[in-house]
Amino acid sequence: MKGVESVENVKSVNGMKGSRAYDVIVVGAGPAGLYSTRLLEKRFNVLVLEEDKEIGKPIQCSGLVSKNLDNFVKVDGDCIENEIKGAIFHSKNSEFRLEKSASIARVIDRNRFDSSLARGLKSNILTGTMVTGIEIGEDGVKVKAEPGGKEFVSRMVLGCDGPNSIVRNHFGVRPAEIIRGLIAITKEKDSSGLVELWFDKELLDDGFFWKIPRGESVEYGMLSKDADFAKLEKFFTPKLKGKSYERRAGMIPIGIQKTYFPRTLLVGDSACQVKPWSGGGVVYGMICAGIASDVVSKAFGSKDFSEDFLKQYEDRWKKEIGRSITMGLMFREFLKDIDNQGIEKIFDKIKKKGIDNLNMDFPFASFQ
Numbered sequence: 596m597k598g599v600e601s602v603e604n605v606k607s608v609n610g611m612k613g614s615r616a617y618d619v620i621v622v623g624a625g626p627a628g629l630y631s632t633r634l635l636e637k638r639f640n641v642l643v644l645e646e647d648k649e650i651g652k653p654i655q656c657s658g659l660v661s662k663n664l665d666n667f668v669k670v671d672g673d674c675i676e677n678e679i680k681g682a683i684f685h686s687k688n689s690e691f692r693l694e695k696s697a698s699i700a701r702v703i704d705r706n707r708f709d710s711s712l713a714r715g716l717k718s719n720i721l722t723g724t725m726v727t728g729i730e731i732g733e734d735g736v737k738v739k740a741e742p743g744g745k746e747f748v749s750r751m752v753l754g755c756d757g758p759n760s761i762v763r764n765h766f767g768v769r770p771a772e773i774i775r776g777l778i779a780i781t782k783e784k785d786s787s788g789l790v791e792l793w794f795d796k797e798l799l800d801d802g803f804f805w806k807i808p809r810g811e812s813v814e815y816g817m818l819s820k821d822a823d824f825a826k827l828e829k830f831f832t833p834k835l836k837g838k839s840y841e842r843r844a845g846m847i848p849i850g851i852q853k854t855y856f857p858r859t860l861l862v863g864d865s866a867c868q869v870k871p872w873s874g875g876g877v878v879y880g881m882i883c884a885g886i887a888s889d890v891v892s893k894a895f896g897s898k899d900f901s902e903d904f905l906k907q908y909e910d911r912w913k914k915e916i917g918r919s920i921t922m923g924l925m926f927r928e929f930l931k932d933i934d935n936q937g938i939e940k941i942f943d944k945i946k947k948k949g950i951d952n953l954n955m956d957f958p959f960a961s962f963q
């Protein structure tokens with residue numbers, strides 16, 4: 596893949612006393628890291644370090660993304676598995692449907708999508724390179740990586756390294772909660788265009804089950820702090836129980852946490868820039884990558900990489916998505932508190948009043 600180099604092909608970079616080979620080191624080549632790199636490399640010398648051997652693999656994501664993604668990148672046709680027009684919500688005893696006449700979201704293949712983000716980048720991307728620690732010095736950052744005990748230096752580092760971020764951990768910050776998302780994919784054709792979600796408090800205290808038609812396959816999933824494949828199989832009997840299916844799983848960080856430190860910004864899942872009601876984070880990561888790259892440019896412009904200066908990053912991303920995350924956290928707490936009768940009451944209200952706003956990234960936009 597153009598723009599992606601294996602670790603063997605890159606000259607080693609010495610410690611902080613050596614020449615500063617990079618302006619910015621991006622840790623993690625997921626959507627947040629790759630989009631940040633795309634924006635930053637127009638002005639800066641960027642190095643990307645990615646622990647996995649292949650970008651976008653293993654897939655740990657449903658890839659259900661709103662069309663808001665088009666505001667940031669062009670999604671190649673071969674990444675799109677299906678178009679989504681709406682959703683059917685199920686409680687134990689009832690259901691309602693929210694549907695538009697045109698597509699409002701897409702199901703994308705995250706492996707292909709992440710690869711497409713990497714294609715065409717001119718920066719060094721070292722795959723198979725796991726960052727093991729960082730050191731913040733007075734005039735630079737040292738990033739340590741394996742294999743080979745390598746050390747890289749730069750002026751700034753972006754921690755785009757997902758839910759278990761080593762960059763975030765360096766500063767002793769932890770998400771309020773980390774929950775689990777599980778996915779089972781079966782070989783059934785389904786291009787129906789409607790996602791289905793099931794809420795049953797007797798089975799799941801804090802989450803839901805889902806079905807996503809992926810065109811050439813169907814995805815059955817589960818989001819909860821208590822998610823496990825036995826529960827998923829039981830819920831989706833007979834589709835899953837005793838059958839072979841492709842398994843995917845991942846962690847989802849939830850909460851609001853500090854995202855700026857000396858010479859360092861966190862972007863994407865490492866920064867908990869995730870919708871607490873659904874666990875989706877691709878679009879929020881893109882929004883915040885745009886803000887991060889602008890703040891990095893300003894830091895270089897004023898030669899100020901201090902925590903005080905970089906705080907503007909957090910102020911700005913909170914202006915864009917902070918209210919939605921806070922409302923989402925309240926919704927999550929509310930969901931934990933109510934029982935199935937409470938779910939039925941909400942369903943009844945929605946069925947009577949309807950919902951116009953099907954913006955899955957900002958569903959609370961009309962609430963004041």
Ligand SMILES: Cc1cc2nc3c(=O)[nH]c(=O)nc-3n(C[C@H](O)[C@H](O)[C@H](O)COP(=O)(O)OP(=O)(O)OC[C@H]3O[C@@H](n4cnc5c(N)ncnc54)[C@H](O)[C@@H]3O)c2cc1C
Nearest residue numbers: 623625626627646657659726757776845863864875876877
């Ligand atoms: C089951 C499941 C389903 C989901 N479905 C959706 C969905 O439908 N829509 C949606 O918008 N979001 C969804 N998400 C969330 C979405 O996957 C994340 O929000 C998104 O991937 C975050 O992007 P990112 O770039 O911040 O992090 P990631 O995509 O996690 O990328 C981080 C990268 O950093 C690398 N890395 C980590 N540690 C190191 C290290 N020490 N050194 C070097 N590299 C490192 C990782 O290998 C990875 O490539 C889902 C999540 C799960 C678990």
